[in-house]
Amino acid sequence: MSKKILLITGVIFLSSCATTNIQELGDKFLDLINPSDAPAEVTDLSEQVLVLSGEAGGFTEEELEALSNDELIEIAKEKGLEDRLVLDADGNLLNRDEIIKALVESESLLDSATLESATQELKSLSDDALIEIAEAKGLEDKIVLDEDGELQNREELIEALVEGAAAAVEAAKELENSGIPSTLYFAFDDTEIDEAATRVIIEHANFMQNHPNVRLRLEGHADERGTREYNLALGENRALSVKEVLGLYNLEDRVVVVSYGEERPVAIEHNEEAWEKNRRVEFVYY
Amino acid sequence: MKFLKALILSSVLLSFSANALLEVSIIKSKEELFPVVIAPFRVVGDVQQGAEIANIIRDNLNRSGQFNALNSNEVVIDKIDFNFWQEHKKDALIFGKIEKISSDVFNVYIYIYDVFTEKSLYETKIEVHNSGIRRIAHYLSDKIYYVLLGQKGSFDTRLSYVTVSENNKGKRTYRLQISDSDGYNPQTVVKSAHPILSPTWSSDQNKLAYVSFKNKRSEVFVIYPFLKIKPTKLPKFDGIASSPSWHPDGENIALTISKKGNKDIYLYNLKTEKLKRLTTNIAIDTEANFSPNGKSIAFTSNRTGQVQIYIKNLETGKISRATFNGTYNAKPVFSPNGKELAIIHRVGKDYRLALLNIATRDLTVMTQNKSDESPYFSPNGGMIIFATNRDNKGILSIISIHNNQIVELTQKDSVVREPSWSNYSN
Numbered sequence: 001m002s003k004k005i006l007l008i009t010g011v012i013f014l015s016s017c018a019t020t021n022i023q024e025l026g027d028k029f030l031d032l033i034n035p036s037d038a039p040a041e042v043t044d045l046s047e048q049v050l051v052l053s054g055e056a057g058g059f060t061e062e063e064l065e066a067l068s069n070d071e072l073i074e075i076a077k078e079k080g081l082e083d084r085l086v087l088d089a090d091g092n093l094l095n096r097d098e099i100i101k102a103l104v105e106s107e108s109l110l111d112s113a114t115l116e117s118a119t120q121e122l123k124s125l126s127d128d129a130l131i132e133i134a135e136a137k138g139l140e141d142k143i144v145l146d147e148d149g150e151l152q153n154r155e156e157l158i159e160a161l162v163e164g165a166a167a168a169v170e171a172a173k174e175l176e177n178s179g180i181p182s183t184l185y186f187a188f189d190d191t192e193i194d195e196a197a198t199r200v201i202i203e204h205a206n207f208m209q210n211h212p213n214v215r216l217r218l219e220g221h222a223d224e225r226g227t228r229e230y231n232l233a234l235g236e237n238r239a240l241s242v243k244e245v246l247g248l249y250n251l252e253d254r255v256v257v258v259s260y261g262e263e264r265p266v267a268i269e270h271n272e273e274a275w276e277k278n279r280r281v282e283f284v285y286y
Numbered sequence: 287m288k289f290l291k292a293l294i295l296s297s298v299l300l301s302f303s304a305n306a307l308l309e310v311s312i313i314k315s316k317e318e319l320f321p322v323v324i325a326p327f328r329v330v331g332d333v334q335q336g337a338e339i340a341n342i343i344r345d346n347l348n349r350s351g352q353f354n355a356l357n358s359n360e361v362v363i364d365k366i367d368f369n370f371w372q373e374h375k376k377d378a379l380i381f382g383k384i385e386k387i388s389s390d391v392f393n394v395y396i397y398i399y400d401v402f403t404e405k406s407l408y409e410t411k412i413e414v415h416n417s418g419i420r421r422i423a424h425y426l427s428d429k430i431y432y433v434l435l436g437q438k439g440s441f442d443t444r445l446s447y448v449t450v451s452e453n454n455k456g457k458r459t460y461r462l463q464i465s466d467s468d469g470y471n472p473q474t475v476v477k478s479a480h481p482i483l484s485p486t487w488s489s490d491q492n493k494l495a496y497v498s499f500k501n502k503r504s505e506v507f508v509i510y511p512f513l514k515i516k517p518t519k520l521p522k523f524d525g526i527a528s529s530p531s532w533h534p535d536g537e538n539i540a541l542t543i544s545k546k547g548n549k550d551i552y553l554y555n556l557k558t559e560k561l562k563r564l565t566t567n568i569a570i571d572t573e574a575n576f577s578p579n580g581k582s583i584a585f586t587s588n589r590t591g592q593v594q595i596y597i598k599n600l601e602t603g604k605i606s607r608a609t610f611n612g613t614y615n616a617k618p619v620f621s622p623n624g625k626e627l628a629i630i631h632r633v634g635k636d637y638r639l640a641l642l643n644i645a646t647r648d649l650t651v652m653t654q655n656k657s658d659e660s661p662y663f664s665p666n667g668g669m670i671i672f673a674t675n676r677d678n679k680g681i682l683s684i685i686s687i688h689n690n691q692i693v694e695l696t697q698k699d700s701v702v703r704e705p706s707w708s709n710y711s712n
Contacts (some may be wrong), residue, residue, distance in 0.1 A: 189593070189614075225637060227617040227630050227659055228483055228704075229529040230586055230593060232497075232504055233542065233549045233570040236526050240547045257547075258503045259526050263481035270657070270678060 064100045069093040072100065079103060115162055122158045127151035130158065137164055137286070138215050138254070164213065171211045172285050180204060184242065186279040189226070191237045193245060201242055204283055205249040216251075217284040218242050220259040221266075223275035232261030238281050306449070306697055308469035308682070312348060313692040319354040320434060322347065322378040323371060325362045327394075331386030335419045339384060339394070342423035343430065346441045346468060349693050350431065350668065351686025362397075371401040378407070378434055382426075390415060396426050398433050408433045420470055440664035443467045444708040445671065446485045446494060447682060449700040462496060464511060467664075467707070469695055475511045484529055484660075487708040488536040495520075495530035495539055504528045506541050508556065520554050521561055531574045531583070540564065540574040540583055551585055564598065565605075575619045584608060584618035584627055595629060597644070609642060611649045617660065618642075621667050628661035628670050639672050639685070652685055662706045673703040 064072065069092065076085055076099050084102050086095040093099065122130065127150065134143050134157055142160045144152040151157065175182065180203045186192070193201065208214060220239030222231035236259035243255050267274035324344045329336045340357070347353035362381035371379055382396040391413060398408040408429065414422045424442040431439030449461045462476035462485050476482060478500055485496035495508045506520040506527050520527060525544025532539055539554050551564045551574045565571040569589035576583055582599045589596075595609040595618045609615035614632035621628065631640035633651060639658040641650045653674070661672040664684075671684045676694065680701035684693040695702060 189588075224657065226593070226614065226632075227573060227586070227637075229542065229573045230570065230588075230616050232483070232526055232528050233544070233572045236544055236547070236549070237570065240525075257525065260481070260499070261483075261504075263483070263499065270675070 061100060061104050064103055069096060072096065072103075075103060115166060118165060119158060119162050122161055127154060130154065130161075133161060137161065139164060167211075167213050168215075168286050171207075171214045174211075175207055175285065178203075178207070180207065182283045184281045185276060186238055186281070188223070188275070188279065189234065190279075191234070191241045193241050197242075198245060201245040205246055205251060208246070208251050208254060209249065214254075214285045216246070216255045217286060218255060218257045219264075219282040219284060220257065221264060221278055221280050221282070222262045223278040224262045224265065224270065225275065228261055228263070232259050232263075235259035235261045238279075242281050242283075306700065307472055308465065308695040308697055308702065310345075310349070310469050311694050311696075313694055318689070320352055320378070321354045321356070321376045322380060322430075322434070323356050323358050323376045325358040325360070325379070325381040327381070328361045328363060328383040330383060331392070333384050333386045333392050336384030336392070336394075338419055339382065339423045339426070342420060342468070343380070343427045346424065346427040346439075347430065349468065349684070350439065350441075351688050351691035351693075352431070352435060352668070366399060366404075368399075368401055368404045376401050380430060387413075394422055394426070396429070398430060420466060424466065424468075437668070438666040438710075440666045440668060440707070441467050443665055443710060444487065444491065445469070446487060446706050446708070447702055448482045448485065448704040449697055449702050450680070451700040462494070464494070473511075475509060483704060485704060486530055486532060486706045488532045489534050489709045490536045491708050493532075493536065495532065495541075497528045497530070506530045506539075508539070518556065521552075525549070529572050529574060531576055533576050534578060534580045540576060542572040542574065551583065564600070573617050577620045578622055578624045584620060586616040586618065595627065595642075608644060608647075609649070610647060615640075615642075619661055619663060621663050622665060623667055628663060628672075630658055630661065639670065639674075641670075641687070652690070653683075655683075658683075660704050660706075664707050665709050671705045671707055673705060 067075070073085060073093055076082065081099070081102055084099060085093065088094055125133075131143055131151060134140065139157070139160055142157055146152050181200050184193075184197045184200060204216070208216060218239040220235035220237070222235045236257060239257040239259060243252060243257055246252060246255050262278070265274070265278045266280070267277040324340050324347070326340045327336055344355045344357060347355040356376070362379070366379060377400070379399045379401055380396070382394065385393045385395070387393055394412045394414055396408070396410055397406065399405065400407050410429070412422065421442070427441040428439035431437065431441070444464055445467060446462065446464045449463055451459050453459070458479070460478045460480065460482040461474045462482050463472050463474055465472040475494065476496070476498070478498060480499035483497035483504070485494050487494055492512060493508055493510055495506060497504050498507055504526045505522055508518040508520065510517075520530070520539065520541055521543065523543055523545040525547060526549065527541060527543050529542040530539050531541070533553075537556050539556065540551055541554060542549055543552050548568055549570045549572055550566060551571050553562045553564050554560070564574070564583065565585070567587060567589045569587055571585055571587045571589070573586040574583045575585070581601055582597055584595060584597045586593060587596050593614045593616050594607060595615045596605050597608050598605045608618070608627065609629065612631055612633070614637070615629050617630045618627040620626070625644060627642045627644060629640050629642055630637050631649065631651060636656045637658055638655055639652040639661055641652055642648070652670070655674045657675050659673040661670050663670055668688060669684050669686050671682060673680060674683050675681070676696070679696070680703045682695040682702050682705050684695070685691070
C-alpha cells in the first residue's frame with residue numbers, strides 16, 4: 001500500500017512544478033519464489049498511475065491557434081472552462097482569443113476534473129493509507145482517531161488532502177509568475193551559497209512565510225564527474241546548505257532534503273556546459 | 287567418481303530464459319601469452335550441448351589476459367601428435383570427452399598435457415547433471431588455470447551490474463542484473479523506474495546489497511536472489527543511506543548514513559539488527575570497502591577539503607590517509623590479497639582507474655579513459671572490472687592486471703554500469 005501512497009503524493013506535487021511526468025514501476029523483488037527457482041524476468045507492476053498533468057493539458061498557444069473554433073469549444077469544456085465561453089445564437093465562438101489565453105493559463109493548474117479524479121483515487125484507499133499520506137503531507141493535526149486508532153474523519157481528511165494539493169499547485173503557479181528562480185547552481189565539488197543565491201533563498205523564505213501551508217522539498221544534484229556515491233553525499237550537502245539559510249527563518253520543519261547525486265541530470269551531454277546545469281538544488285513545493 | 291552437488295543446484299538457474307546478453311569483445315591482446323590448444327570435446331551419445339564446453343573454456347582463457355587459447359581442427363581421441371604441437375609452439379594441449387549415461391546425467395572427462403615433456407598434467411572425470419554445461423565449463427576453466435599457472439581462476443563466479451534503458455518517451459528503466467562471469471545467463475533481479483546503485487555480492491554469494499531510490503530517496507536494501515526470503519531495508523536516519531560494503535562474514539555491512547546532515551560510515555549486523563558507528567568526522571565519509579580479512583575499511587572522505595582515501599584499522603581505531611598523489615582519489619576497493627587498492631584517480635580533467643600499493647604508496651594509472659567508475663577485483667585478483675564510457679555510452683570494462691588486456695562488455699540499447707564481481711561459488 002505504501003507504494004501507492006507515495007505515488008499519489010508524488011504525482012500531485014509533480015503536476016505543480018511541471019517536472020516530467022512519472023510512471024511508477026517500483027522495485028519488485030523476488031521474495032516469493034520457490035527456493036529452487038532462479039530469478040526470472042520481473043514483470044511490470046500493475047500499479048495504477050495517477051496522471052494529473054497528462055497529455056490532455058499539453059497545448060501550447062501555437063497549437064491552440066491552429067485549432068478550429070469547434071475544437072476550442074470542446075477543449076474548453078473538457079478543461080472546465082465552459083462558463084468562459086461566449087457563443088452566439090448559432091453556437092459560434094465569439095471570444096476565441098480570450099479562450100485560448102484562458103486555456104494556456106489553465107494548463108499547469110489542477111483543474112476541477114483532475115481534482116475530482118484525485119478525490120476518487122483517495123476514496124479508494126484504506127484508512128491506514130490515508131493516514132500515511134496525511135502524515136507525509138504535514139496534515140497530522142487533521143487526523144482524528146478513536147481509542148482503537150481507527151480513523152474517525154475519513155471524508156474530512158480526503159477533503160483536506162485535495163485542498164492541500166490544490167493550494168500547493170496554486171502556490172507553485174504564483175511562485176512561477178513571481179519570477180523567483182526555483183533552481184540554484186553550484187561550483188564543482190562545492191556547496192557554497194553566494195550572495196546572489198542567498199537573495200534567492202530569502203525570496204523563497206518570504207514566499208513560504210506568506211504560504212504557511214506549503215512544504216518544500218530541496219533536491220540536491222551533482223554533475224557526472226567523480227564517483228556516484230561521493231556525488232550522492234555531495235548533492236545532499238548542497239541541499240543542506242540551502243536548508244541552513246531557510247533555518248534562519250525558522251522554516252526548517254517545513255523543509256525536507258533529498259539527494260539524487262548524479263542520477264538525475266537535466267543535461268545529458270558530457271561537457272562543462274552540461275555539468276554546470278547539473279550541479280544544482282531544485283526547490284519543489286508540495 | 288566426483289559428484290558435484292553444486293552443479294545440480296546451478297542447473298536450475300541455467301534453464302531459465304536469458305535476458306539481453308552482454309556483448310563481450312577483447313580489445314587489446316598482447317603477444318606474450320601462454321599458448322594452449324583446446325580441442326573440441328568428443329561427444330558420445332546424444333549430448334549436443336557438450337560441444338559447447340571447449341568453446342566456453344577457450345573464451346574464458348582468452349578473456350583472462352593470460353592465455354592465447356586456440357582451437358584445433360580435430361577431436362583428440364587417443365593418440366596425441368606431440369611433434370605437431372611442438373612445431374606450432376603450443377605449450378599445453380587440453381582435450382576432453384562428454385558421455386551421456388542417462389537422460390539427465392552425463393560424464394565429463396578432461397585431460398591436460400604438457401606438449402614438450404609429453405606428460406599428463408591433470409585428468410579427471412566429473413558426473414554432471416543435465417544442463418549444467420556452462421557451469422561445468424567454468425569449473426574446468428578454473429582447473430586448467432590452476433594447473434597451468436598455479437593460481438586460482440575467476441571463471442566459476444558471477445557478476446552483478448545495473449543496466450539503464452530509455453524508451454522513445456525518454457522514460458528510463460533500471461535493472462539490477464546478475465550473470466555468469468562471462469556475461470551469460472543474465473537475469474533481472476530488480477526492475478525499477480528509479481535509479482539503482484552500488485550492487486554488491488556477499489561473500490557467500492547468496493545476498494546482494496544495493497541502493498534504490500524507489501522511495502524517492504537513497505536507501506540500502508539486501509535481497510536474496512535465490513532464496514525465498516524477503517528483502518531487508520537497512521536503517522536510515524534523516525538523509526541518504528547508501529554505499530553498502532559486505533564484511534567477509536556475510537552478516538555485517540558497512541554503509542553510509544546521513545544523520546543531521548553528517549554523512550558517516552556505520553556497521554549494520556543483519557542478525558542482531560544493531561548499528562555501530564565507524565566514522566565520526568563532520569566531513570563526508572563514504573564508499574567504505576572492507577579489507578579481505580575484515581579488520582579494516584578503506585573509504586573516501588573530503589575531511590581535508592580534498593577528496594582522498596583513508597584506511598581505518600577497526601582493531602586499533604586508527605585512521606590513516608592512503609592517497610597523497612593528486613587532488614581527487616575516491617571509491618577504493620581492496621585487492622583480494624589486501625595489499626592494493628583499486629581507486630578512481632583524477633588526472634587533469636579525467637577520472638581514471640588506478641592501482642595503489644598501500645605500503646609503498648605507489649600509484650599506477652591503468653587507463654587513458656575520461657570517466658572510469660566503480661572498480662571491483664575479480665576474486666583471484668587478476669582482473670579489475672569497472673564502468674567507463676565508450677562513444678558517450680556507459681559500458682563495462684575488464685582489465686587484466688598482468689598485461690593490461692581489456693575486455694569490453696556492452697549492451698545494445700542500454701547503458702551498463704555499477705559492476706561487481708562475486709566470490710567463488712560454494
